[in-house]
Amino acid sequence: VAGLHGGRSKFAGSRASSSSSSSSSSSSSSPHQFTAVSDPRCPPEDPPCPEKTLKTVMLLGDSAVGKTCVLVRFKDGAFLGGNFIATVGIDFRNKVVTVDNMKVKLQIWDTAGQERFRSVTHAYYRDAQALLLLYDITRKSSFDNIRAWLTEIHEYAQKDVVIMLLGNKSDMAAERVIRPEEGEKLAKEYGVPFMETSAKTGANVELAFLAIAKELKHRAARQPCEPKFQIHDYIESQKQKSACCGLL
Numbered sequence: 001v002a003g004l005h006g007g008r009s010k011f012a013g014s015r016a017s018s019s020s021s022s023s024s025s026s027s028s029s030s031p032h033q034f035t036a037v038s039d040p041r042c043p044p045e046d047p048p049c050p051e052k053t054l055k056t057v058m059l060l061g062d063s064a065v066g067k068t069c070v071l072v073r074f075k076d077g078a079f080l081g082g083n084f085i086a087t088v089g090i091d092f093r094n095k096v097v098t099v100d101n102m103k104v105k106l107q108i109w110d111t112a113g114q115e116r117f118r119s120v121t122h123a124y125y126r127d128a129q130a131l132l133l134l135y136d137i138t139r140k141s142s143f144d145n146i147r148a149w150l151t152e153i154h155e156y157a158q159k160d161v162v163i164m165l166l167g168n169k170s171d172m173a174a175e176r177v178i179r180p181e182e183g184e185k186l187a188k189e190y191g192v193p194f195m196e197t198s199a200k201t202g203a204n205v206e207l208a209f210l211a212i213a214k215e216l217k218h219r220a221a222r223q224p225c226e227p228k229f230q231i232h233d234y235i236e237s238q239k240q241k242s243a244c245c246g247l248l
């Protein structure tokens, strides 16, 4: 895995097992030491693939809200438990999804939430077509900071970037301090779709990425007479489907 500042990522580290307590590199809040340099905008391992549409999605939000875990859940279907390792700079993962019989390759950038990396990550905003903005439902400060994140997004990202708000760690019901309605209300105020996710259980993680992929695919391939894809409606219908099938 490449990182802006390095070759070793927390994705590949010893946290991949949910019960393992990891070695020296994963002590609480201490970032990995990185050795190589690469840039997610120039991925080395994937040459351009003409039959696929490449879309760039960026994960944003305070440190420890669960950005890396949400990405690993989506990419590998696993939960990164164990000690928390903060991301350094920026990392990325690719995943190909099928949207209406068309392959869409998502290149997903996982950014460091820590303040000290902000100037590094700002440089990448403009290349993202979609942004998943996360807060932690058990940490009020991460929710309160969403407005500041949206201000930064409006300053640095493309004007038509697709934004989705995610309240992560929905499995932690006992520690919850932000109600779903508060997330809904904030999202409505900014006109962005919202859902709660859990990287631990997987709830809504795939749905979040698929809704983004659908929106981006529809924007790129929309015929003049075709109705506009309604991401809010799609999410609501899919949420109801999962709830009625006991998948939430």
Ligand SMILES: Nc1nc2c(ncn2[C@@H]2O[C@H](COP(=O)(O)OP(=O)(O)OP(=O)(O)O)[C@@H](O)[C@H]2O)c(=O)[nH]1
Pocket (backbone or CB within 6 Å): 061, 062, 063, 064, 065, 066, 067, 068, 069, 070, 080, 081, 082, 083, 084, 085, 086, 087, 088, 111, 112, 113, 114, 168, 169, 170, 171, 172, 197, 198, 199, 200, 201
């Ligand atoms: N219970 C629970 N824990 C989670 C969930 N998502 C993440 N965590 C835990 O929260 C901590 C932070 O997760 P990360 O994914 O590393 O957070 P991050 O947002 O990438 O943090 P930075 O890299 O510093 O920006 C880790 O200890 C995870 O195991 C979740 O959905 N449920």
